[in-house]
Amino acid sequence: MKEFITYILQFGNLNQQQLELISNKATEVNLQKDAYFSEAGKIAQQVGFVLDGIVRVCYYNNKGEEITKYFIEENNLVVDLESFDNEIPSSAYVHAITDCKLLIFSKKDWNELLHTIIGWDAIVHKIISKALRQKVERRSPLVSEDATTRYLMFLEIYPNVVNRIPLSYIASYLGVTQSSLSRIRKNIS
């Protein structure tokens, strides 16, 4: 919980009472490796915060290939915004790649907090637009680089992920095949 408080206080100030209101709504949940936090076709009902573990957001393209859109590490929010905000079915899976510990807010509680805590919505907006900007900034440059450069970029962005997850997920994030990535890795070291 402390981690979450620290996280949100980066984006604005809240007093002790407000922080307690927020804390009271949070539930700690364990997600086993390979479990889904939310699934394509369903409407996202929760906001999560990763305390421990790695999660990825992925989907299947029209050739049936599995594509990883991004990874979410410790101390980040995880929420399928489009689905959560607009109450429409999600198009993506949120998948625990390792055993995870999460803080969870139900939609109802989350909205209640937005209405009762002054300034909370401003903080949430800041958090979310920063996260969205980050997604653009991380994913966009991959388009114009070759596979080796992409892998190096991945290492820079997610230095703590590479040794904790299978190579196939990294390949599906970078848009290269597993074999190519294996060869690239060999050539680098």
Added chain:
Amino acid sequence: MKEFITYILQFGNLNQQQLELISNKATEVNLQKDAYFSEAGKIAQQVGFVLDGIVRVCYYNNKGEEITKYFIEENNLVVDLESFDNEIPSSAYVHAITDCKLLIFSKKDWNELLHTIIGWDAIVHKIISKALRQKVERRSPLVSEDATTRYLMFLEIYPNVVNRIPLSYIASYLGVTQSSLSRIRKNIS
């Protein structure tokens, strides 16, 4: 101006008086083909709205290649958020690809509106997060597709752009060379 009003009313309600306050702050500006709306290294000072023409956001990678991050068509906001919000130098150029007509708000006026019009900040937040989500959704899938598929995706996303701008900008958006794109185009039709 009417276009802008229509645009913002999609995201929330404002009364006549509020709309007039907003209108009064807007200046109409013409930007010649190849002029810059804002430049890398400078701090973004304006929010724009494209009334007519096409703008692109681009930068140079560490190999000196010019990369187009996205295009902005008529009836969309143009603002370098990261720079505007945080008052830090931008890393990108905003470049008029055709002659453009824009509505411009200065930073001072924009902030004044945010403070005086109740509900305006909620609308702005909605507009901006939608735009950010759109950028992720458009750019991200390119990573995992081959060049032909990327071009077809471009055509779907920007059906009204292809005939109005040079091929080289499209190539720099898709992360392929101009020659490859030329060949791809030939094979499709």
Added chain:
DNA sequence: GGCGCTTTTTGCCAAATGGCAAATGATGTC
């Protein structure tokens, strides 16, 4: 240690894309 399972690496060849330079086409100007 041996077995079954999954992940990663390799080999072989085909296909896609890049690099570079020249040819062609398009457009505006005098």
Added chain:
DNA sequence: GACATCATTTGCCATTTGGCAAAAAGCGCC
């Protein structure tokens, strides 16, 4: 129309990456 300028296409060949299948490595379990 001739010319200059810029955008696009094409040719040729090198390099990168993919597809597929087999081999090797890693890991948990008995």
